[in-house]
Amino acid sequence: MARQKVMVNSRSQDIEKKWVCILLVLVSASAASSQYIVETLPGFPGTLPFKLETGYISVGDVEFFYYFVQSTGNPGADPLLLYVNGGPGCSGLNGFLFQIGPLKFNITDYTGGLPTLIYEPDAWTKTANIIFIDAPVGAGFSYATTASAYVSTDTLNTAQMQTFLRNWLAAHPSFQTNPVFVGSDSYAGIYTPMLATDILRGNEAGLKPYINLKGMILSCPHTFTDLETNSKVHFAHRLALVSDALYEALEVNCGGNFVDSTNVTCTEDLAAYNELVELVNRHNVLQPDCASLSPKSKEAFKSAISNQEKHRRSIQEFTKDYLVSLPRPRDLWCKNFGYLLADIWGNYPSVQDALHVRPGTVTEFFRCNISLSSYTMDVDNVLDYHKNLTSLGMQVLVFSGDHDMLIPHNGIEAWIKWLDLTVDIDWRPWFVDGQVAGYTRKYKDSGYRLTYATLKGSGHSPPEYKRRECYEMFRRWIHYYPL
Incomplete structure (x- = not known):
């Protein structure tokens, strides 16, 4: 197989200069904030079994909303x-409800109305305090x-997130x-190394409070x-999606x-390639290619939510107003169904009241607002x-699903190789419950340590x-145990 080449973008120095100017403006802004403890959430029975705080942090003229879950460990x-979630435009609730947080939707029993929530036993908040942020603005x-x-x-x-923190x-x-x-x-992988760099520069410049930055965690990162x-x-x-000849x-x-x-x-060959993979689910090539979710209009969406609250209609009836296309009944069993529940749940007035969302500030909630026209x-x-962070003693975890075609693992492995680090522990399987969970390799270089791991059978995001x-994987890595 031909070796892939990694090229460095020469625009980074110009971006860095703009970044410093932005930072100087932001750090002079007042640090207004508001916080609320949330003990119950609509759709979850009883009191939350963890400490949840929501609120706003002001950064200039932007009010960043966040969800903070205190560790249930120490x-x-x-x-x-x-x-930070990707998109750009995905809410922190995406990470909270679908990825590493302590709650998830009860998908199997949903028949309409307010979606219900259940506890997630494998939340990263069992051993970490996590701030989920709604960013960018x-x-x-x-x-x-x-x-x-x-x-x-x-x-x-990125500069705003440093000030937010x-x-x-x-x-x-x-x-x-x-x-x-x-x-x-995902896309937020672009922010992470810039944010880490920004934080370290701010610490050197004497910005307060000091941020005790130790490292980065990158899930299927856009780089x-x-x-x-x-x-x-x-x-x-x-993965045999295209022939050897092509x-x-x-x-x-x-x-x-x-x-x-x-x-x-080459253009003709690429057209043949695109035709072969057109109907493959890029997020996970093993799963069906699902219908996309997007409201027909703001008015239709608000009307659908209102009718849901009044009449508890079936999910099939609701989707007539809400989806651009759901042509096949089996699409409701696709992974996107959970995302639909997030949009339904987040637009209930009772949910926004419980989260202490300021009335009138957001027209409607989307799990991922991918139509940020001003971004x-x-x-x-x-x-x-x-590359610059490799000389600063960072601890880094990078992981990827081995069936993710959106940001393929082989591309991630190529740029890690480009960093020219010393292999500490070479490629080997790692295990959960006695089964191979994926494969891992550990690198080191003058105090910098990077652990790379794949998740077997996983897509985007793992x-x-x-x-x-x-x-x-996270629990072992964060406590300095080998995977």
Whole structure:
């Protein structure tokens, strides 16, 4: 198989200069905040078996909404994790309810009305304090007080999150000595190394409170767009989605570059490749390709929610108003069904009241608001940031599903190899309950330690498919045990 090349984006220095200017503006902003303890949630029977706090942290003209779950282990000593979801535009509730948090939807018994919640025994909050944030502005329940403040970019959002974390710690002084990790999922992998760099620079500059940053956790991270695009062709061939003959033709005619080819023969080969994988679920090639979820209009969505509350209609009736297309009954058994419940649940007035969402600040809630019209993706390569952090003693966990075609594992492995670290423990299986959960390799370099792990049979994002295995991986790694 042809070896993949990793190229570093020369734009990173210009982005860094803009970033410093943004940071200087943000740190001068007042650190207003509001916090509420949430003891019950609609859809969950009784009192929550963990401490949940919600609230807002002001960063300039942006009010970032967050969900903080205190560790049920030893909160005074357990690490503090700031967890950011991708999209860009996904709410912190995505991580809270579908990935690493202590609650999940009861999908099997749903027949309409308010979705019910059940306890998740393999939550990362068993051994960590976790802040789930609605970021960038416009995601979840976060909002801006001025129209201009809705304009955001990867660079600005990263700088805002650094200020958010310092302001959050100022409002929660008892956690200022806890070890801090920044974590991300999917697209938010772009933010993580920039955020870690920003935090360390801020510490050096004397910004208060000091952030006791120890490392990063990256789940199926978006890191370098071109590398990820090229890796998909290799990934498809590995899983027999394309023939040997077509793959060899692609390698010869495209020269390993499947992004911006002007070669007519390469273009024809890519068209044949795209036709073969068109109906494959990119999130997990083993699962059915489900209908997408999006409301027909704001009015239709609000009407559907209102009617749900009044009449408890069946899910089939509800989806007539809510979905652009659900052509086959079996689609309701697809993974996207849980995402539908998140949008239904989050738009109940009683849910927003329980979470202490400020009335009138958000028209409607979406698990992932992927139509952020004022958001610009201005960074497509953060390899320089990762490389620079290797000299700063960071502890890093990178993990990926081995059936994820959105950000394939072989692309992640390529940029890790590019970091040119020393292999500490070579490729081996790791186990949960006596079964192979995936494969792992550990690297080290002058105090910097990186653990890479795959989740066998998992897609994008791994905790949404293998919650127990991901918890065991996290628990061992965060406490410095081998996987």
